Amino acid sequence: MKKMSKTTKNNFVTYLMVILIYAAAQTMAVSGSMSSLMQGLLVPLCAYVILAVSLNLTVGILGELSLGHAGFMCVGAFSSAFFSKCMVETIPAAGVRFILAILIGAASAGICGILIGIPVLRLKGDYLAIVTLAFGEIIKNIVNILFVGKDSNGFHFSTKDSLSLGLEDGGKVIINGPQGITGTPKDSTFTIGIILILISLFIILNLINSRSGRAIMAIRDNRIAAESIGINITKYKLMAFSVSAALAGVAGVIYAHNLATLTAQPKNFGYNMSIMILVFVVLGGIGNIRGSIIAAIVLTLLPELLRGLNDYRMLIYAVVLIVMMLFNWSPKAIEWREKHSLKSKFKKKAEEV
Amino acid sequence: MKMKKVLAVALAAAMVMTAGCGGNGKEEKKADSDKIRIGAIGPTTGGAAIYGEAVKNGAELAIKEINEAGGINGVQVEFNFQDDEGDSEKAVNAYNTLKDWGMQALLGTVTSGPCVAVGEVAQGDNMFLLTPSGTAVECVQYDNAFRVCFSDPMQGIESAKYIGENGLATKVAVIYDSSDVYSSGIYEAFVKEAENQGFSIVAAEAFTAESKTDFSVQLQKAKDAGAELVFLPFYYSEASLVLRQAAGINYSPIFFGCDGMDGILAVEGFDVNLANNLMFLSPFTPTSEDEIIKKFVTDFEAEYGHTPNQFAADAYDGIYALKEAMEKADVKADTSVTDVCEGLKSAMTDISIDGVTAKALTWEANGEPSKAPMVVKIADGNYAVVE
Structure with a gap:
């Protein structure tokens, strides 16, 4: 233990926390003491945790504000659901199919990340935020006009309506424009979700502590200084951005394979969602990976646990959000917490002794 | 910093616990x-x-x-x-x-x-x-x-049948909301059934939830195509705008809607005279004399x-x-x-x-x-x- 560096220790605490949460949840589920609401929330929680962690890579480590994260999630969700829907008969083994679906979702979202990143990452700050916001909306709108069907002649595409696909009798519409994809096999499980969280953490934490990670953070802290010592800014920015996008795609895969219907609406893949993910990151602490995990869990559970309040639910949720932000980030609150924290008390006692 | 993390972990743990216990409590309540x-x-x-x-x-x-x-x-x-x-x-x-x-x-x-x-x-x-x-x-x-x-297809088919069987029109235009499941579902079934009913679809114009205030383009296209009937499979709030804008360009075909049209007369600031002769399929009419x-x-x-x-x-x-x-x-x-x-x-x-x-x-x-x-x-x- 002594030889471990502080960051390694810190990373292990993060892994351990995820594993402990998994163990606790799994024990409760097996012993039957968990409500069905909680059981139903386990898989979405995994998706949101991955989203928060991956956005933290862009916002916290790369230091760029991205508001298009839901767009990458959307790409991952639709490409993987499309694959699963087509392959449900060809590959009956759910495990193999789902692993392939995850790879496809991650790859397509990653490629989108690179394509969007090339023009977009030349911008900074607010401009980047606005352009990523626009890209997120474009992805959502493209998905909404896309019609894809399959019959014995292969695939048919259209951007008008499902009639103009010209399918033969017995042909199947797979992506039905705004109605999205229905009947995606329910392959997501809590265990796979947790494994994916661990893999994402592994990728991100290792990236942060690698040579590339230090280069990325150097760009964040001082672009000019980083450039002057020969760091290839575009390369590293693109690296962080596309990894972040690919992981968002993985979250999309989990999301898509948890529900029987997949539609791209402002609610789930629009900017509302992007901002929600950003809220996870900001509340948990920009650049703080463990904080993002906790914030994603708390903020996803909160509106569900407040269901008892009926009509006041969303109001209370918003109020709680404000209070939590103030508690976490207002200078006075930080000062108060430092004064009253257990650690400082221990220190005082030690000094007194 | 440490304190915050400890607190956050505690908070998350507490949430998981209360959620679990909440479930227990409810199950007990259910029994009696x-x-x-x-x-x-x-x-x-x-x-x-x-x-x-x-x-x-x-x-x-x-x-x-x-x-x-x-x-x-x-x-x-x-x-x-x-x-x-x-x-x-x-x-x-x-x-x-x-x-x-x-x-x-x-x-x-x-x-x-x-x-x-x-x-x-x-x-x-x-x-x-x-x-x-x-x-x-x-x-x-x-x-x-x-x-x-x-169901959506049933409304589309019934509307097409009614129009065909009563010979309301031979040239029909459809305006529909392509971002809405309900509207596009009816539209597709309607177009399919139209072939069997002896009238032709001369224009099929879509709009989306983001652009549902201006219908002048769609109406102009329907007018230019000489449609005698415009089928409007969507909700009354948008339909009231369509009717108003159609009156604006002096276009008065027969308008035909689905059950979403119910309630159009109650739209605030809507001139009910514009809706005269509007027809729609409906399972329910609040003004019915039925007991x-x-x-x-x-x-x-x-x-x-x-x-x-x-x-x-x-x-x-x-x-x-x-x-x-x-x-x-x-x-x-x-x-x-x-x-x-x-x-x-x-x-x-x-x-x-x-x-x-x-x-x-x-x-x-x-x-x-x-x-x-x-x-x-x-x-x-x-x-x-x-x-």
Whole structure:
């Protein structure tokens, strides 16, 4: 233990926390003491945790504000659901199919990340935020006009309506424009979700502590200084951005394979969602990976646990959000917490002794 | 810094614990409950909130009446309506919440997308599901699911048949909302059936939820194509704009709508004369002289202060259908979910109710209601049923 560096220790605490949460949840589920609401929330929680962690890579480590994260999630969700829907008969083994679906979702979202990143990452700050916001909306709108069907002649595409696909009798519409994809096999499980969280953490934490990670953070802290010592800014920015996008795609895969219907609406893949993910990151602490995990869990559970309040639910949720932000980030609150924290008390006692 | 992390971990742990314990507490409560529990799901916040509210009000009115009349099989009914914000994921959460509460049968969900997602889960649990207004075909794809409203294709086909059989027009234009499941579902079925009915579609123009205020382009295209009838398969709020803008360009074809058109005369600031001769398919007309409908409308107005729309009517009939079926299947407060589902599945095909959306309403085993749509025509600022 002594030889471990502080960051390694810190990373292990993060892994351990995820594993402990998994163990606790799994024990409760097996012993039957968990409500069905909680059981139903386990898989979405995994998706949101991955989203928060991956956005933290862009916002916290790369230091760029991205508001298009839901767009990458959307790409991952639709490409993987499309694959699963087509392959449900060809590959009956759910495990193999789902692993392939995850790879496809991650790859397509990653490629989108690179394509969007090339023009977009030349911008900074607010401009980047606005352009990523626009890209997120474009992805959502493209998905909404896309019609894809399959019959014995292969695939048919259209951007008008499902009639103009010209399918033969017995042909199947797979992506039905705004109605999205229905009947995606329910392959997501809590265990796979947790494994994916661990893999994402592994990728991100290792990236942060690698040579590339230090280069990325150097760009964040001082672009000019980083450039002057020969760091290839575009390369590293693109690296962080596309990894972040690919992981968002993985979250999309989990999301898509948890529900029987997949539609791209402002609610789930629009900017509302992007901002929600950003809220996870900001509340948990920009650049703080463990904080993002906790914030994603708390903020996803909160509106569900407040269901008892009926009509006041969303109001209370918003109020709680404000209070939590103030508690976490207002200078006075930080000062108060430092004064009253257990650690400082221990220190005082030690000094007194 | 450390303190914050410790606190955050503690907070997360506490949440998990309370959630788990909450589940326990509810299960205990369930054991001594002596009421039949019916759950419902729909949007009461967000863009589709008006539909969710209407269903909630309609269902609550029916529950109140049933409880005052002695309940189902002599057992009082408890009703719990959960918000899904019109989102599939939230709908599944709402469903699980209701399951923890001890729901025995589900009325819902209100909108199509969430209904398919919930239907999948409900099928796994063998939970009986009756959707008041989920119109997509997939809503009732499993044998535990039934619906009160018409399906999308059925409305499209019936509209096309009515236009064809009555020779209303030979050149027809369609304007539809391509971002809406309901609207595009009707549109597709309508176009398919049009081939069999001897009229041609001369223009099919789409709009989306983001651009639903200006219809001049679509109307101009319909006018240029010489359409004698414009089919409007979407909701009344947008339809009122279409009618106003059509009058603006002196274009007066026959306008024909679907059940979403119901309520157009109540749109604020809308000149009802523009709607004269507007025809639409509807299962429900609040101005009907029928005794049951009259009573429903008066009670509803007394309770909520406005006229019920078809969503409220569907929900009202849905609750009465559940009551009838539950009486037939002899459901009690302690009947298990599976027993309720099996009982209701067979009972649904045997019952026949005189509801506000149809007389002698019955169901097929595939979940579809068998009721004939009425065609309503607006004359002198009032709804009138066309025979």
